[in-house]
Amino acid sequence: METFTVQAVYEKGVLKPKKKLNLPEHSVVELRVKAATPSKQTGFSSLIGIWEDLPDSQKKSIEKSFATVRKRTNTRLSKLSKKK
Numbered sequence: 001m002e003t004f005t006v007q008a009v010y011e012k013g014v015l016k017p018k019k020k021l022n023l024p025e026h027s028v029v030e031l032r033v034k035a036a037t038p039s040k041q042t043g044f045s046s047l048i049g050i051w052e053d054l055p056d057s058q059k060k061s062i063e064k065s066f067a068t069v070r071k072r073t074n075t076r077l078s079k080l081s082k083k084k
């Protein structure tokens with residue numbers, strides 16, 4: 001099963017996710033509750049920690065994808081800088 005992080009609001013004894021969850025009705029899930037610190041995070045900083053609960057294999061896959069994109073971007077930038 002896919003692991004993901006979602007914010008929820010606790011009201012009247014019920015956790016209510018802030019976003020719609022892509023789960024079938026009556027799905028049994030496992031929760032790890034961590035109180036969110038109110039902050040003014042915007043943009044990229046709001047992504048900090050989103051992968052902390054992923055299995056190592058998925059983290060490595062994401063890191064590999066980023067490395068590939070970084071390498072391609074650096075190659076393109078290098079080619080562009082030589083054209084000037």
